[in-house]
Amino acid sequence: MNLNNMSRVWRKPARLFVFLAMFLSPELVWSLEVPPLTGRVMDLAHVLSASDADRLTADLQAHEATTGNQVVVLTLPSLEGEPLEPFVHRVATTWKLGQKGTDNGALLLVALKERKVRIEAGYGLEGALTDAKSAQIIRNEIVPRFRSGDLPGGIAAGVAAILKTIEGTYQAPERPAVPAGGGDIVGQILIALIVGVVFGLALSNVNRLVGALAGTGLSLWLSPWLLPAIVTGLVTLLLVLVLGSAMSGRRGGGFDDWTSYSSRGGGWGSGSFGDSGGGGFSGGGGDFGGGGASGDW
Amino acid sequence: MRRASVMSLGVGLVILFAGLMSGCGYNDLQGLDEDTKAAWSEVINQYQRRADLIPNLVATVKGYAEHEKETLEGVVQARAQATGIQVTPETLKDPAAFEQFQKAQAGLTTALGRLIAIAENYPNLKADQSFRDLQSQLEGTENRITVARKRYIDRVAEYNKKVRFFPTNLTAKFLLHMEEKPNFTVADEKAVAKPPEVKFN
Numbered sequence: 018m019n020l021n022n023m024s025r026v027w028r029k030p031a032r033l034f035v036f037l038a039m040f041l042s043p044e045l046v047w048s049l050e051v052p053p054l055t056g057r058v059m060d061l062a063h064v065l066s067a068s069d070a071d072r073l074t075a076d077l078q079a080h081e082a083t084t085g086n087q088v089v090v091l092t093l094p095s096l097e098g099e100p101l102e103p104f105v106h107r108v109a110t111t112w113k114l115g116q117k118g119t120d121n122g123a124l125l126l127v128a129l130k131e132r133k134v135r136i137e138a139g140y141g142l143e144g145a146l147t148d149a150k151s152a153q154i155i156r157n158e159i160v161p162r163f164r165s166g167d168l169p170g171g172i173a174a175g176v177a178a179i180l181k182t183i184e185g186t187y188q189a190p191e192r193p194a195v196p197a198g199g200g201d202i203v204g205q206i207l208i209a210l211i212v213g214v215v216f217g218l219a220l221s222n223v224n225r226l227v228g229a230l231a232g233t234g235l236s237l238w239l240s241p242w243l244l245p246a247i248v249t250g251l252v253t254l255l256l257v258l259v260l261g262s263a264m265s266g267r268r269g270g271g272f273d274d275w276t277s278y279s280s281r282g283g284g285w286g287s288g289s290f291g292d293s294g295g296g297g298f299s300g301g302g303g304d305f306g307g308g309g310a311s312g313d314w
Numbered sequence: 315m316r317r318a319s320v321m322s323l324g325v326g327l328v329i330l331f332a333g334l335m336s337g338c339g340y341n342d343l344q345g346l347d348e349d350t351k352a353a354w355s356e357v358i359n360q361y362q363r364r365a366d367l368i369p370n371l372v373a374t375v376k377g378y379a380e381h382e383k384e385t386l387e388g389v390v391q392a393r394a395q396a397t398g399i400q401v402t403p404e405t406l407k408d409p410a411a412f413e414q415f416q417k418a419q420a421g422l423t424t425a426l427g428r429l430i431a432i433a434e435n436y437p438n439l440k441a442d443q444s445f446r447d448l449q450s451q452l453e454g455t456e457n458r459i460t461v462a463r464k465r466y467i468d469r470v471a472e473y474n475k476k477v478r479f480f481p482t483n484l485t486a487k488f489l490l491h492m493e494e495k496p497n498f499t500v501a502d503e504k505a506v507a508k509p510p511e512v513k514f515n
Contacts, residue, residue: 039511055359096411100456106457106461136477147451147454148450148453148455149446149447149448149450150448151450151452151454152446152453216394220326223319224319224322225327226321226328226369227323228326230329231325231326232325234326234328234329234330235329237330238329260447305461306458306461306462307454307457307462308454308457308458309457310450
């Protein structure tokens, strides 16, 4: 009896784990993971001194404040066998550098072990920071300094050249763009669920069955994809029926339970990436099409 | 009271029906179809960008390496062949045309690889500023093609799934008459993702 209870207690976390693993597994395919974006200068290979990094960060920040362009530097100890171009593109699109709509982001990546450097230009910067221009910056500004062993100097010169090239392409929006939330799937499902349940409960006062049907329909309609829609619809149906009967039993009690559930759920949607405590830097939603140039030293 | 509940039953059914309609995937299928077309346009766009670079590239190489006639003509011919095949989103449905398009573009990739390889034998050409710019533009364009193809592959996979999965397959088949779309093969994708091979002889 006791043993039986134990296994029932553990079944839920185990199921949750399997569920989460399904979501995480595609990431494990890659040998080299995209590091979380925590700042404008991501010196993972430790080639920059603290003052160098601070100066670069300040430059990049000032540049974004006036132009909206988001430029980030990433140094890596090694690519661990990953081909350069696809990896840089993956990093840039994961971080979503640049503003949504203008796609004015750029990434300078330095891989120490492979002695490779690449400038990746966002869609919106391809006109100014062309492939040829990127190659020139690598060839004339970065590589000569890298060859003489001056990595910080090469990075600083490269960043300065990039900023100068893309200066004047865009104006920063009046208000710093706040990434629009609620676009993610979890948020949409939650909204579908909440609206469906509230509507269904309201109609339940007239007729239990009507309320349940209408609530289910609303949830189905508002959900983004088919499978979530079916699940959301079923959950709404259950919730309306259960809460509806609970409400007619003892008014209010069911509603309190549900309110605490939804407020807990609200936390999932907002927990996206780029949450860096101090600076609070994150990508603005820009996209990359593979423009830029690579070089080695 | 009775009439009110009948009316609200009607309202409930209408809303349920609206939910089921979107559940059958009509809008999703239309949206995904449009997405694949947009992704394909981007692939074409980037291949066109590559084709546009070639006349300048050939002219520049000619200036330094005129007697490499065979290679230069190979590129010009491959370009003519590749640009001769027009694949619009509508003709995309034809796997044979798709195959032909892929072959022609792969042929151009190979010919360009040879052209870049012979440049290694001409130090003056390699040092020429406009050749260097063209070469980096070519590299950038090849990379863009890879990205555009990858996005097309992802979009088509998403679309094909919708077309095959139950119950949206019923909507696709009987209501919209949509079929699966051909996709780039993995082997082919690898070949393109790799930079052109450089051979010295």
